[in-house]
Amino acid sequence: MTPLGLLLAQRIAATGPMTLADWMAECLMHPAHGYYATRDPFGTKGDFVTAPEISQMFGELLGLALAQSWLDQGSPSPFTLAELGPGRGTLMADALRATHGVPGFHEGLQVHLVETSPTLRTMQARTIPLPAQWHNSTITLPDAPLFLLANEFFDALPIRQYQRGTTGWHERMVGLDGDRLVFGLAPSPLPDARFATDPQETVVETCPAAPAIIDAISARILHHGGAAIIVDYGGWRSKGDTLQALRAHQPEHPLANPGLADLTAHVDFEALCLATPLPRSGLIPQGILLKRLGIDQRAARLAAGMTGECLENHRAAHHRLTDPAEMGSLFQTLAFHAPGTPLPPGFDAPET
Numbered sequence: 001m002t003p004l005g006l007l008l009a010q011r012i013a014a015t016g017p018m019t020l021a022d023w024m025a026e027c028l029m030h031p032a033h034g035y036y037a038t039r040d041p042f043g044t045k046g047d048f049v050t051a052p053e054i055s056q057m058f059g060e061l062l063g064l065a066l067a068q069s070w071l072d073q074g075s076p077s078p079f080t081l082a083e084l085g086p087g088r089g090t091l092m093a094d095a096l097r098a099t100h101g102v103p104g105f106h107e108g109l110q111v112h113l114v115e116t117s118p119t120l121r122t123m124q125a126r127t128i129p130l131p132a133q134w135h136n137s138t139i140t141l142p143d144a145p146l147f148l149l150a151n152e153f154f155d156a157l158p159i160r161q162y163q164r165g166t167t168g169w170h171e172r173m174v175g176l177d178g179d180r181l182v183f184g185l186a187p188s189p190l191p192d193a194r195f196a197t198d199p200q201e202t203v204v205e206t207c208p209a210a211p212a213i214i215d216a217i218s219a220r221i222l223h224h225g226g227a228a229i230i231v232d233y234g235g236w237r238s239k240g241d242t243l244q245a246l247r248a249h250q251p252e253h254p255l256a257n258p259g260l261a262d263l264t265a266h267v268d269f270e271a272l273c274l275a276t277p278l279p280r281s282g283l284i285p286q287g288i289l290l291k292r293l294g295i296d297q298r299a300a301r302l303a304a305g306m307t308g309e310c311l312e313n314h315r316a317a318h319h320r321l322t323d324p325a326e327m328g329s330l331f332q333t334l335a336f337h338a339p340g341t342p343l344p345p346g347f348d349a350p351e352t
C-alpha cells in the first residue's frame, strides 16, 4: 500500500468508514502525499493531457471570448481576471498573449488564481507573465467585476456517491476488510430531490463543494458584472458511477494507489446551474464552441508558418480538441453572465 493508503487505513480503523468525498480530498490534496499537492501531473510524460497543453489555440480563443464579453459589458476597470485550478498556467498565459491588442484590457485586469497546490502555484508563477494573487478558494476573490475561466477544475472536486436499493438510498463509503481498503454501502437519506423518482439500482453523484464555489463567483458577477466560462467533461445531470482513477495514462481501481493516481468524476452541469441565479448559456460541446470562436481560421493561420513534424502535431492537436470522437463532444462548455448583458461569444441561450 502507498504511504497515504496506510494513513487512511489507520484513520478508518480508528474512526470508521469515510465518504468518497473525504477519500478524494485526501488523495488529491493531502499536504504531504496528495496527488496535486506533490507533483506536476500534466503532459505526455504525466498522467493526463489537458486542452491548454494540447494547443495554444485553446487558451487564446477562450481568452478572446472573455475579453469580448468584457467589451460587451462596457470595459469595466479595474476588474478581476480569474482562473480556477490553472494547472501549469498555460491557459492563462495563452489568454493573456491573445488579448494584448484588446484596448484597455491589460491596463484594467488583475490576475487572481484559485489553486491549492503549492507545487502548481510555483509553476504558474513561472508561466504567467504578469503578477498574480493566489487563493485557496473563490470566497476570497476581490469584490470587483469578475471574468473567469475554469478548465477541468470541477472534475477534480470530491464527490459523494449514492445507490438506490430495495429499502432506500445508500452512500458508497471507503472502509476496511481486514487490512484491505474496500467500498461499502451505508444507509442514507435521499441525497438530492432531483433523484426522488429514480429507479432501483440507480447510482448518482453529488459534489458538495461545487455550489459554494459557484455561489461566490455568482455574487461578484451579480453585483459588479462579469462572466464565467466553464469547460469540463460531464453532462446535464450525469448519471452512474463516473469516478475514475488515472495513472500514466492508464485507468486503475480508485482504491489501488491512494495519492499516486489522479481521481476525477464527471461534472453535473445542472447542479452548477441550480447554484446560481445568473443568466446562463445552454450546454455546448467544446468542439462546437471552439469552431464558433474561429479555431479553424486560427489553425490555418498558425499552420502557414509550420512544416514537417511541427505541422503534423499542430493538425493532430486541432483534431483532438474539436473532433466529436475525441475531446470535441466529451467536453462540454457553459457560460454564466451578468443580468442584462449579452452571452459571451460562441454560446447560445438555454433551450428550456
Ligand code: SAH
Binding pocket: 036, 042, 050, 051, 052, 053, 084, 085, 086, 087, 088, 091, 114, 115, 116, 117, 120, 136, 137, 150, 151, 152, 153, 156, 157
Ligand atoms: N486547468 C488546468 C489544470 C486542470 S487539473 C488545465 O486545464 O491544464 C485541476 C487543477 O485544479 C489543478 O491545478 C489542481 O491543483 C487544482 N485543484 C484541484 N482541486 C482544487 C481545489 N479544491 N481548490 C483549488 N484548486 C484545486
